[in-house]
Amino acid sequence: MEDLSSGCEIVDTFDINTEINEDEINVEKIMEKIRENIRKQKGAGIFPEKIHGDLQQGSLLEVTPGESNIQRDLDYINSNWDIQNNSYFISSHRPFVGKFLVRGRDLVHGEIRRYVDPVFWKQTEFNGSTVRLLNDTAGKFIYYNNKIEQLQSEMDSKIEQLQSEMDSKIEHLRPELGNKIERLRSEFENQIEQLKSEIDDSIKAEVNSIISLMNLDIENKAWLASVLDGKIEKGYKNKKTGTPDPGDLDINYFRFEEQFRGSREDIKQRQSCFMNYFLGCSNVLDIGCGRGEFLELASEHGIGAKGVDIDDTMVDFCLSKGLNVVKQEAISYLESVDDKSLDGIFIDQVVEHLEPDYLIKLLKLCFQKLKYGYYIFAETVNPLSFVSFANFYIDMTHKKPIHPETLKFLLTSAGFRDVDTMFFSPVSEKARLQKVPINNDMEEWVKNYLDIYNHNLEKLNGILYGAQDYAVIGKK
Incomplete structure (x- = not known):
C-alpha cells in the first residue's frame, strides 16, 4: 500500500511524547487522542486519494455529463470504501530513548488493533459489498438508459420514415380519391334524377288512379241516377209475396x-x-x-x-x-x-x-x-x-x-x-x-x-x- 499522508509521520501528529509517559501507557487516552486527530483531519479535508482495485466490478464508472453529481458520489465511495490504514510507520526523533519509545508504541498499537481491527474489517467488508452493488446498479442503469436512448432514436427514425411514406401514399392516392369522389357525385346525381323521374311517374300514376276512381264513381252514380229516374217514371212493380225481395x-x-x-x-x-x-x-x-x-x-x-x-x-x-x-x-x-x-x-x-x-x-x-x-x-x-x-x-x-x-x-x-x-x-x-x-x-x-x-x-x-x-x- 502506498503512503497516503504525503510524508507526514503519524507519530508527530499525535505528539505522544508530550502526552504519554515512557514508563506508563494509557490506552484509553491514546484512543481518545486518535479519535480527536481523525476529527481534525476530516475537518481539514485530508482524505486518502488512492483507489483500491476494482472490488470485483467495483471500479470507476463512466456516467453521462448530466449526471455529474452521481459520478462524483461514485468516485468518492470507490476511493474510500476501505477504511483500514496500513501505510503508516512508528518512529521517533529522539536519539537515545527513541528505540524504547518505538517499542512501547508498537505494543500500544498492537493492543489497540486487537480491538479495532475486527470492527474495521467488518466495516470494510460491508463497504465493499455496498460499493459493488452500487456499481452494478449504476452499470445497469447506464446500460438500460443507453438502450432506451437507442430505441428512442430508432423509433424517431421509423416515425419519420412512416410519416414520409404516409405523406407519399396520400399524395399518390389523392388523384384516385378525387376521381372516385367525382364518379360517386356523378352517380349520385344520376340516381337523384332517376328518383325524380320515378317519383314523378308514381305521382302521375297515383293521380291517374284517383281520377279513374272518381270517374268510375261518377259513372256509377250517373248509372244509379238513371235507374232511379227509370223507376220513378214507370213506378214500382208489385213483387211476389213471400220472396226475399x-x-x-x-x-x-x-x-x-x-x-x-x-x-x-x-x-x-x-x-x-x-x-x-x-x-x-x-x-x-x-x-x-x-x-x-x-x-x-x-x-x-x-x-x-x-x-x-x-x-x-x-x-x-x-x-x-x-x-x-x-x-x-x-x-x-x-x-x-x-x-x-x-x-x-x-x-x-x-x-x-x-x-x-x-x-x-x-x-x-x-x-x-x-x-x-x-x-x-x-x-x-x-x-x-x-x-x-x-x-x-x-x-x-x-x-x-x-x-x-x-x-x-x-x-x-x-x-x-x-x-x-x-x-x-x-x-x-x-x-x-x-x-x-x-x-x-x-x-x-x-x-x-x-x-x-x-x-x-x-x-x-x-x-x-x-x-x-x-x-x-x-x-x-
Missing part, C-alpha cells in the same frame, strides 16, 4: 250496401281468401251476387262463374260491368239447371235474408245440383258476437240471425260432408276491452288475481267483440 221495402239496396256493408274494393279484398275453394272450376253459381264482387274475382282467377239476384238495380249494375248475371229467384233458377252440373256454389250474406223453410229447400237443391267433390260456401253474420248481433238489424231486409251450429247442421242434413266453420272480420284491438298489465314487482296474490281477471276479460271480449262474420263450408 228488398224491393218490397221500397229502398235502393245498392246504395244501402255502399253505405253500410262497405265499398266493392273492401268486399273483394275480404272475399279473396275464399277463392281457393273454387280454383279450376268452370261453372260456379253465385247466389245473391249483389254488386258482383265475387264474379269479378272469379274472372280474375280464371274461374267460370254466373250470378243470380232478384234486385233490378244490382242486376243492371253487374250487367253494366260485363258480368254474367240473370235476374231470377234462387230456387227457381236451381230447379232450371241440370243435376250435378255445378262445380261450386257461393252464398255471401244471403241466408240471413231467408225464411227457414226457404233456406232448407235452397240447401237441398244446392246439394242436388252440385257435382261430387266440389264445395258450397255460405257466409253470414256471426250472432255469437254481440257487436255483430247489435248491427244485424241495421239491414231491415234481414229476417233472423243463424247460429253457426244451426247452419252447420242444415248443410250436414242436406247431405254435405266434411262440414267446417270459419270465423273472420275481427273487431279492431283498440275497440276491445284492454287487459291489465302484470309485472314482476307485484305481489304473488295480486298477480294471480289479475291473471284470473284478464282471463275472464278475454272470454268477455270473445262474447262482446268476437269475429263479425262466419262461413260454413261443405263438400259433396
Whole structure:
C-alpha cells in the first residue's frame, strides 16, 4: 500500500511524547487522542486519494455529463470504501530513548488493533459489498438508459420514415380519391334524377288512379241516377209475396250496401281468401251476387262463374260491368239447371235474408245440383258476437240471425260432408276491452288475481267483440 499522508509521520501528529509517559501507557487516552486527530483531519479535508482495485466490478464508472453529481458520489465511495490504514510507520526523533519509545508504541498499537481491527474489517467488508452493488446498479442503469436512448432514436427514425411514406401514399392516392369522389357525385346525381323521374311517374300514376276512381264513381252514380229516374217514371212493380225481395221495402239496396256493408274494393279484398275453394272450376253459381264482387274475382282467377239476384238495380249494375248475371229467384233458377252440373256454389250474406223453410229447400237443391267433390260456401253474420248481433238489424231486409251450429247442421242434413266453420272480420284491438298489465314487482296474490281477471276479460271480449262474420263450408 502506498503512503497516503504525503510524508507526514503519524507519530508527530499525535505528539505522544508530550502526552504519554515512557514508563506508563494509557490506552484509553491514546484512543481518545486518535479519535480527536481523525476529527481534525476530516475537518481539514485530508482524505486518502488512492483507489483500491476494482472490488470485483467495483471500479470507476463512466456516467453521462448530466449526471455529474452521481459520478462524483461514485468516485468518492470507490476511493474510500476501505477504511483500514496500513501505510503508516512508528518512529521517533529522539536519539537515545527513541528505540524504547518505538517499542512501547508498537505494543500500544498492537493492543489497540486487537480491538479495532475486527470492527474495521467488518466495516470494510460491508463497504465493499455496498460499493459493488452500487456499481452494478449504476452499470445497469447506464446500460438500460443507453438502450432506451437507442430505441428512442430508432423509433424517431421509423416515425419519420412512416410519416414520409404516409405523406407519399396520400399524395399518390389523392388523384384516385378525387376521381372516385367525382364518379360517386356523378352517380349520385344520376340516381337523384332517376328518383325524380320515378317519383314523378308514381305521382302521375297515383293521380291517374284517383281520377279513374272518381270517374268510375261518377259513372256509377250517373248509372244509379238513371235507374232511379227509370223507376220513378214507370213506378214500382208489385213483387211476389213471400220472396226475399228488398224491393218490397221500397229502398235502393245498392246504395244501402255502399253505405253500410262497405265499398266493392273492401268486399273483394275480404272475399279473396275464399277463392281457393273454387280454383279450376268452370261453372260456379253465385247466389245473391249483389254488386258482383265475387264474379269479378272469379274472372280474375280464371274461374267460370254466373250470378243470380232478384234486385233490378244490382242486376243492371253487374250487367253494366260485363258480368254474367240473370235476374231470377234462387230456387227457381236451381230447379232450371241440370243435376250435378255445378262445380261450386257461393252464398255471401244471403241466408240471413231467408225464411227457414226457404233456406232448407235452397240447401237441398244446392246439394242436388252440385257435382261430387266440389264445395258450397255460405257466409253470414256471426250472432255469437254481440257487436255483430247489435248491427244485424241495421239491414231491415234481414229476417233472423243463424247460429253457426244451426247452419252447420242444415248443410250436414242436406247431405254435405266434411262440414267446417270459419270465423273472420275481427273487431279492431283498440275497440276491445284492454287487459291489465302484470309485472314482476307485484305481489304473488295480486298477480294471480289479475291473471284470473284478464282471463275472464278475454272470454268477455270473445262474447262482446268476437269475429263479425262466419262461413260454413261443405263438400259433396
